[in-house]
Amino acid sequence: EAEVAQSPRYKITEKSQAVAFWCDPISGHATLYWYRQILGQGPELLVQFQDESVVDDSQLPKDRFSAERLKGVDSTLKIQPAELGDSAMYLCASSLVGAYEAFFGQGTRLTVV
Amino acid sequence: AQTVTQSQPEMSVQEAETVTLSCTYDTSESDYYLFWYKQPPSRQMILVIRQEAYKQQNATENRFSVNFQKAAKSFSLKISDSQLGDAAMYFCAYRSAGYGNKLVFGAGTILRVKS
Numbered sequence: 001e002a003e004v005a006q007s008p009r010y011k012i013t014e015k016s017q018a019v020a021f022w023c024d025p026i027s028g029h030a031t032l033y034w035y036r037q038i039l040g041q042g043p044e045l046l047v048q049f050q051d052e053s054v055v056d057d058s059q060l061p062k063d064r065f066s067a068e069r070l071k072g073v074d075s076t077l078k079i080q081p082a083e084l085g086d087s088a089m090y091l092c093a094s095s096l097v098g099a100y101e102a103f104f105g106q107g108t109r110l111t112v113v
Numbered sequence: 114a115q116t117v118t119q120s121q122p123e124m125s126v127q128e129a130e131t132v133t134l135s136c137t138y139d140t141s142e143s144d145y146y147l148f149w150y151k152q153p154p155s156r157q158m159i160l161v162i163r164q165e166a167y168k169q170q171n172a173t174e175n176r177f178s179v180n181f182q183k184a185a186k187s188f189s190l191k192i193s194d195s196q197l198g199d200a201a202m203y204f205c206a207y208r209s210a211g212y213g214n215k216l217v218f219g220a221g222t223i224l225r226v227k228s
Contacts, residue, residue, distance in 0.1 A: 044218075055215075
């Protein structure tokens, strides 16, 4: 069964360091989402891609976060420099365009110390 | 902007009983989709049930059903014959049918199932 792949599963980094997360969506899914989920809360959309184009990055802290999906397939989310408040689960999801549900990866648990 | 509100931070249900989780949303769009997702502890998010706004009939998936009230912008989830495996965080989500298909989540409801 096709799945959304994310790596790494866990990441511990020191404050002010750079960190990157990778996501490989389900083949054929044009839409890719990056969410941040603080423990006990709902996912908050950081950035949404349609193929290689950014559709929505209004909630992305652009002074420290960046995201790319160069060939419209896999995607990388980067934080530089990391802050203590960035500790959270980072979820990637993908979907077909339209009425279809989004499929989620297992997430990357980031801890900033 | 679309918003999703889940007013029940936590719910409990006895095994084999029925429980209803509430969700309201705010939108100016007429065409959209609504979802309930389940997130078990330390496991990935999975879809429970989906409802298209243009359909009047409420969606049903085995023990899971929804009560979709479009005028009231309400979308509740009913779980019948609750099982221990139903214990999880449940998220209500709204997806726009317009450009971008933005997917917005509520804050979630923790469901505890007692044996």
